[in-house]
Amino acid sequence: MEEARNYIGGSWRQPTASETLNVLNPATGEVLARVGLSTAEEVDRAVQAARAAFPDWRRTPAVERVQYLFKLRDLLEQHFEELSRTVTLENGKTLEEARGEVRRAVENVEVACGIPSLMQGYLSEDIARGIDELMIRQPVGVGAALCPFNFPAMIPFWFMPYALACGNTFLVKPSERVPLTMVRMFELIEQVQLPPGVLNLVHGSRQTAEAILDHPGIQAISFVGSTPVARQVYARAAATGKRAQVQGGAKNPIIVLPDADLESTTRIVADSAFGSAGQRCLAASLAVTVGEARDGFVPAIAQAAAERVVGNGLQEGVQMGPVISAASRDRIERLIGQGEAEGAQVLVDGRGTRIPGGEGGFFVRPTVLSEVQAEGETFKTEIFGPVLGLLHVSTIEQAIELVNSGQYGNMACLFTSSGAAARKFRYEAEVGNIGINIGVAAPMAFFPFSGWRESFFGVLHGQGRDAVEFYTQEKVVVERWPKEWSRKF
Numbered sequence: 001m002e003e004a005r006n007y008i009g010g011s012w013r014q015p016t017a018s019e020t021l022n023v024l025n026p027a028t029g030e031v032l033a034r035v036g037l038s039t040a041e042e043v044d045r046a047v048q049a050a051r052a053a054f055p056d057w058r059r060t061p062a063v064e065r066v067q068y069l070f071k072l073r074d075l076l077e078q079h080f081e082e083l084s085r086t087v088t089l090e091n092g093k094t095l096e097e098a099r100g101e102v103r104r105a106v107e108n109v110e111v112a113c114g115i116p117s118l119m120q121g122y123l124s125e126d127i128a129r130g131i132d133e134l135m136i137r138q139p140v141g142v143g144a145a146l147c148p149f150n151f152p153a154m155i156p157f158w159f160m161p162y163a164l165a166c167g168n169t170f171l172v173k174p175s176e177r178v179p180l181t182m183v184r185m186f187e188l189i190e191q192v193q194l195p196p197g198v199l200n201l202v203h204g205s206r207q208t209a210e211a212i213l214d215h216p217g218i219q220a221i222s223f224v225g226s227t228p229v230a231r232q233v234y235a236r237a238a239a240t241g242k243r244a245q246v247q248g249g250a251k252n253p254i255i256v257l258p259d260a261d262l263e264s265t266t267r268i269v270a271d272s273a274f275g276s277a278g279q280r281c282l283a284a285s286l287a288v289t290v291g292e293a294r295d296g297f298v299p300a301i302a303q304a305a306a307e308r309v310v311g312n313g314l315q316e317g318v319q320m321g322p323v324i325s326a327a328s329r330d331r332i333e334r335l336i337g338q339g340e341a342e343g344a345q346v347l348v349d350g351r352g353t354r355i356p357g358g359e360g361g362f363f364v365r366p367t368v369l370s371e372v373q374a375e376g377e378t379f380k381t382e383i384f385g386p387v388l389g390l391l392h393v394s395t396i397e398q399a400i401e402l403v404n405s406g407q408y409g410n411m412a413c414l415f416t417s418s419g420a421a422a423r424k425f426r427y428e429a430e431v432g433n434i435g436i437n438i439g440v441a442a443p444m445a446f447f448p449f450s451g452w453r454e455s456f457f458g459v460l461h462g463q464g465r466d467a468v469e470f471y472t473q474e475k476v477v478v479e480r481w482p483k484e485w486s487r488k489f
C-alpha cells in the first residue's frame, strides 16, 4: 500500500515515524494509503534544507523565480483532471467541487507570477536636500503552511506560490487526513526542477505541526484550521517570535429579506449550505429570514435540501458527497440531536443516511433545523456538515445584530433587491467576507481571503497583495552620498 512520502531537500523520503494513520476514501471507507507522522528530527531536516537553499534563492532575480511558477502552472493545467480526482478520492467532495478548488490553486500561481511588480518598493527623492529614502521588500526567510482537510489542493496555494516568488523557502504540512493531493502536486513541483530545499513537504499531525511552530529556523507561519487550534497556533508561533497569519473556523449567517428573489435565493443558499457537504469555511450555516420572507423561503429551502442528490462524488449527477470521517458524521448527528433537544424543529433530517453502494462511507444528508435558538449550540457551534439552521426576525437591524453577536466573522450574506439594504449590511456586518446575493463569497486569488473576529488571528491574510506583504519584510533606507551632497544642486 502506498505510503505518503515527505519531499525534503529535493528528494523523496519515507517518514521514519513508527506511527502511521490510514488515509480513507470517505465515500467508501476504503483505505487509500497510509501516512507517517513525521518526527521533530524530520521537521528539522526539512528546515535545514530550506535554510540552506535560502541564500541562493533570495538572490535569484524575481523574474527568474517566477519562471518556475509559469512551468508549474502549465503542469497543473495538464494534470488538472487527475488532481481533481485525487481531491475527490481523499476528501469526498464532488468532482465538480474539486475542479473548482484546483482552479483556485492555479489562479494563485498565476497571481504570484506577477511578483516582479507586486513586490516592488517605493522611493522618495530629496526627503532633505540630496538625501533619498526608499522602501524595499525582502523575503522573511523560511515559511511554513499548516493546512486543514477541507481544501487539500487550494489552501497550500494561498501561501506557497507567494512565499516562493518573494524569495522565501518553504515547508508544507498537509492535513494528515488528505495528504495525497499534495504528494501528487509535489511530484509536479519536482518536474519544474526548483533548487533542492526551496519547497519541502512534511506529513504529520499535531506533533509535527508543533515541531514546525517551535522551530527557531522558521520565520513565518500560515495556518488554516479550526478556531480552538488556531488560538494555540497563534500563541505558539508568537512565543518563538514568528510572524503568523492564522485562519480559524466559521459559522456563516445569511439574511433573506422579503424583496429577495425566492427561486434564485433558495438555489444559491442550498448550494452554499450543502455544497462540499457543508465542510467549507464559507458555507452558509444559518439563514435568518426577515418579515414575510419566511413564508416562501422555509418550505423552498426544505424542499431543496430533501431533493439534493447525495452519493459518491466521482459519480455523474451527484450534488453532495460524504463528510470526512465516521467521527465527523457522528459529531454532526449528535449536534442535530442537541439542536432538537434545545427546541429546534427538524424539518429535513439527514441522520442515519444509507447510500446504496456507499455502505462503508460517511454520509449525512442535508438537514434543515427551524426555530433555532440564538443561545443554543446550533446557533453557536461550527457544525462543519450539511446542516442549515433557520431563525426568524422582524427587521434587518435585528438580523444584523444576530450576525454580529456570534463568535466568528468569516462571512455573512444578504439576499435582497434593495441597494440601500445591501449598503447598510455591507457597512455594518462585522465579518471579513460579504456576499450580496452571493452564497459563497470566496475572494479571487488577487483579493485577500479575509476573516474577522475569531475566524482570523493576525493582520495580513492569504492570497494576493496581503500574501506578498506577509512573505516580505520592509526595509527602509535613507541615503546620502557625501560627494554629490556637497556639490551645489
Ligand code: NAD
Binding pocket: 146, 147, 148, 149, 150, 151, 173, 174, 175, 176, 204, 205, 206, 209, 210, 224, 225, 226, 227, 229, 230, 232, 233, 247, 248, 249, 250, 280, 281, 382, 384, 410, 449, 451, 455
Ligand atoms: P484542524 O484545526 O483540526 O487542523 C488543521 C491543521 O492543524 C492540520 O494540519 C492539523 O494536523 C493541525 N493541528 C491539529 N491540532 C493541532 C495543534 N494542537 N497544534 C498545531 N497544529 C494542529 O482543522 P480541520 O478539521 O483539518 O479543518 C476544518 C477547520 O478549518 C474548520 O474549522 C474550518 O472552518 C477551518 N477552515 C477555515 C478556513 C478559513 O479560511 N478561515 C478555510 C478552511 C477551513
